[in-house]
Each structure stands twice: as structure tokens, then as C-alpha cells.
Amino acid sequence: MKDLKPILKKITEIEDLRRIAERKVPRMFYDYVDSGSWTETTYRSNETDFDRIKLRQRVLVDMDNRSLATQMIGESVKMPVAIAPTGFTGMMWADGEIKAAQAAEKFGVPFSLSTMSICSIEDVAENTSAPFWFQLYVMRDQGFMANLIQRAKDANCSALILTADLQVMGQRHKDIKNGLSAPPKPTLANIINLMTKPQWCMNMLGTKRHNFGNIVGHAKGVEDLSSLSSWTAEQFDPRLSWDDVARIKDAWGGKLIIKGIMEPEDAIMAARSGADALVVSNHGGRQLDGALSSISALSDIVQAVHAENSDIEVWLDSGIRSGQDVLKAISLGAKGTMIGRAFLYGLGAYGEDGVRRALELIYNECDISMAFCGHTDINNVTDDILVKGTYENLKIPNY
Numbered sequence: 550m551k552d553l554k555p556i557l558k559k560i561t562e563i564e565d566l567r568r569i570a571e572r573k574v575p576r577m578f579y580d581y582v583d584s585g586s587w588t589e590t591t592y593r594s595n596e597t598d599f600d601r602i603k604l605r606q607r608v609l610v611d612m613d614n615r616s617l618a619t620q621m622i623g624e625s626v627k628m629p630v631a632i633a634p635t636g637f638t639g640m641m642w643a644d645g646e647i648k649a650a651q652a653a654e655k656f657g658v659p660f661s662l663s664t665m666s667i668c669s670i671e672d673v674a675e676n677t678s679a680p681f682w683f684q685l686y687v688m689r690d691q692g693f694m695a696n697l698i699q700r701a702k703d704a705n706c707s708a709l710i711l712t713a714d715l716q717v718m719g720q721r722h723k724d725i726k727n728g729l730s731a732p733p734k735p736t737l738a739n740i741i742n743l744m745t746k747p748q749w750c751m752n753m754l755g756t757k758r759h760n761f762g763n764i765v766g767h768a769k770g771v772e773d774l775s776s777l778s779s780w781t782a783e784q785f786d787p788r789l790s791w792d793d794v795a796r797i798k799d800a801w802g803g804k805l806i807i808k809g810i811m812e813p814e815d816a817i818m819a820a821r822s823g824a825d826a827l828v829v830s831n832h833g834g835r836q837l838d839g840a841l842s843s844i845s846a847l848s849d850i851v852q853a854v855h856a857e858n859s860d861i862e863v864w865l866d867s868g869i870r871s872g873q874d875v876l877k878a879i880s881l882g883a884k885g886t887m888i889g890r891a892f893l894y895g896l897g898a899y900g901e902d903g904v905r906r907a908l909e910l911i912y913n914e915c916d917i918s919m920a921f922c923g924h925t926d927i928n929n930v931t932d933d934i935l936v937k938g939t940y941e942n943l944k945i946p947n948y
């Protein structure tokens with residue numbers, strides 16, 4: 550990989566990338582990323598609950614030749630971290646999904662493309678060579694769904710992620726107040742805000758991808774923006790059930806990941822559905838505000854899956870902002886993790902280079918923390934690295 554630009558060497562934590570993204574990205578898109586639903590308590594506890602877990606320092610252990618390499622659903626990964634599917638990503642940076650997918654490919658971790666992406670499945674496939682994962686939102690229009698699944702197959706996507714926690718939509722106050730849309734509407738407030746983001750505007754002028762690439766021109770009656778917003782509002786299917794999971798699994802015929810599991814009962818259903826992985830996730834605190842943090846839901850789900858004798862992989866997302874968070878999730882039994890905002894901040898700050906920097910920071914923090922805890926191989930890490938009493942009671946507030 551080519552050397553980092555000098556400016557990126559001074560970026561030492563994900564928080565640096567967040568601050569720069571906040572400056573560079575138009576307000577409505579930055580707010581769309583950096584917010585949770587309603588009071589944002591779940592959004593906040595996703596991060597703060599990681600901080601409650603403490604690590605055990607070990608010394609005088611040979612810490613040479615360390616490795617974070619492992620597998621997620623049989624795919625070799627440089628570390629147990631994948632890029633989570635996120636909507637509107639091409640509004641954080643021009644052609645954002647392509648840039649993030651290229652960064653992930655070069656780094657050696659999987660990239661997931663959202664149904665609600667700006668760059669289409671075909672756009673990303675044409676600009677990358679590693680297979681990526683496609684995330685499916687289930688819509689009422691069955692013809693459109695069948696076509697979307699076929700397009701993901703034609704693009705050689707190596708897994709389908711079924712997002713299970715968006716049958717109804719959580720409310721983020723800022724999105725309503727900002728009048729979130731892609732591209733932004735030419736209101737006075739937006740024009741004034743865009744004037745302060747020259748680099749973003751120049752980059753956007755250089756691409757034609759300003760709209761939902763998987764939908765516009767593909768779904769019946771959606772040829773332009775005005776029809777898109779009413780279409781999406783009507784289309785998310787609130788009737789989605791475990792029967793549909795079986796139907797989707799058959800139609801897809803490949804590896805299936807179910808994302809958005811927070812309770813052991815649902816984890817058992819996911820295991821019985823024959824899915825290859827489930828993601829313990831509360832959608833980054835964007836859906837049910839007042840739900841547990843994702844990390845506090847993990848242990849019970851790992852145990853339930855274990856008791857079921859299932860070989861479904863348990864992954865975790867929501868709240869990961871550092872390599873230590875990844876290490877803690879792995880030590881509590883996750884086989885892999887996904888990151889949303891951590892890569893989006895990098896993308897908004899510096900495009901592809903920023904995503905690469907976000908991945909490097911997470912890698913280095915995870916690697917060094919693992920060494921401090923006396924391990925050299927991520928595959929051998931267990932909850933032995935955690936201080937007893939700091940992780941068992943995460944569900945109890947202020948224990």
C-alpha cells in the first residue's frame with residue numbers, strides 16, 4: 550500500500566476524523582450520520598458501555614509475531630471488522646460507496662453495500678475486484694425485490710445481509726428539522742451551508758451519482774426524486790417475518806447474514822433459519838431508543854446460540870469507535886464486528902484515504918491492546934482478558 554499522506558499521519562483517533570468530517574460535510578448529511586433516534590440514550594450507551602469493560606494487563610509474555618487475521622463466514626479478513634451497510638454514503642463524499650469499498654479491499658476487510666446507497670450495486674462491482682456483501686431492505690414490491698437479489702447475484706456479491714430491524718422506522722429529530730434529502734434541496738439554509746463546504750461541492754460536481762442508485766430507474770414509478778420519497782415511505786414492508794427469511798434465503802441461495810438481533814429468542818430463530826451469521830445490533834442506536842446497548846446484549850446471545858449447538862457466527866456492531874472496542878467484543882464471544890460511523894467519519898474527512906486511516910487506527914489499537922493483554926493471536930482471545938465484574942452486569946444501569 551502507498552504511504553500515508555503526511556496530514557493523515559497526524560490523525561491518531563477516530564474522534565479526529567469525526568471532527569474533520571463535521572467541518573467538511575454539509576450539515577444535513579453530517580447530522581444524519583452523527584445522530585440516534587429520539588433521546589439518543591441507546592446511541593450514547595452503545596459507546597459508553599464499552600468503556601465500562603476493563604482489560605487485564607499481562608506482562609513478560611512473548612508478544613512478537615502478532616496476528617489479527619481470521620475468518621468471517623469463511624472469508625479471510627485482515628482483522629475481524631467489516632464495513633457496515635450505510636445509506637446515503639455517497640453524500641458523505643462523492644462516490645462514497647465506491648471509495649469506501651476500494652479502501653476496504655486494499656486493506657483486506659469486507660465491504661457491505663446498503664440498499665439505500667447512492668452508488669449502485671453495478672457501480673461498486675465495476676470499480677472493485679473483491680466480492681462485496683449486499684444489504685437488503687425488504688420492500689413491498691416483490692418484482693423489485695426479486696430484481697434486486699438478482700442484481701446482487703450478477704455482481705458476484707458473496708453474502709446477503711438481511712436487515713431485520715427496520716420494518717418500521719425510528720425517528721431522528723435532526724433529519725426532519727434539516728429536511729434530509731439526496732441531493733439537498735436548494736433552500737436558502739442549504740445554499741448558505743453548502744457555500745461553506747467548497748471541497749464537498751467541487752467533488753460532487755465531478756460525479757453524476759447524486760441519487761439512490763439501486764432504486765431510481767429500477768423500481769416501478771421511481772424515475773425521479775419527487776416520487777422517490779413517497780415510494781420509500783410506502784415501500785418498507787412492516788409485515789416481514791421469519792417465513793420471509795426462508796423465502797429470501799431460497800431466492801438468494803448463498804451466504805446469509807441477519808442483522809439487528811438483540812434478544813436470545815431472536816438469535817435462536819436466526820440460528821434455526823440456517824443463516825450463516827447474525828449481527829447483534831441496534832442499528833447504531835437509530836431504531837429503538839431505550840433498547841440495550843449492543844455490547845450488553847452480546848453475552849446472552851452468544852450463550853443462547855451455544856446452547857442451541859448452532860454454528861451460526863455471532864457478530865456485533867453499534868458503538869465501535871476503537872480497536873479496543875473490537876477486542877472487547879471478540880473477547881465476549883463475537884466472531885466478527887462491523888463499523889458504521891467509524892468509517893463514515895473517515896470518508897467524510899478524507900474520502901478513500903480517510904476510510905483507510907480509520908481501518909488502520911482500529912487495527913493498530915486492537916493489535917496493541919491484544920498484546921498488552923498477553924495475546925498474539927486474535928483467534929485465541931477470550932473473556933480471560935477482561936476484569937471480572939466489569940462486563941457481567943452491563944445490563945444493570947450504574948451497577
Ligand SMILES: Cc1cc2nc3c(=O)[nH]c(=O)nc-3n(C[C@H](O)[C@H](O)[C@H](O)COP(=O)(O)O)c2cc1C
Pocket residue numbers: 581582595633634635636663664665684712808830831832833834835866867868869887888889890891
Ligand atoms: C448513517 C447511517 C446509515 C445507515 N444505513 C443503514 C442501511 O442502509 N442499512 C442497514 O442495514 N444499516 C444501516 N445503518 C446501520 C449500520 O449498518 C450499523 O448497524 C451501525 O452503523 C453500527 O453502529 P455504529 O455506527 O455505531 O458503528 C446505518 C447507520 C448509519 C450511521
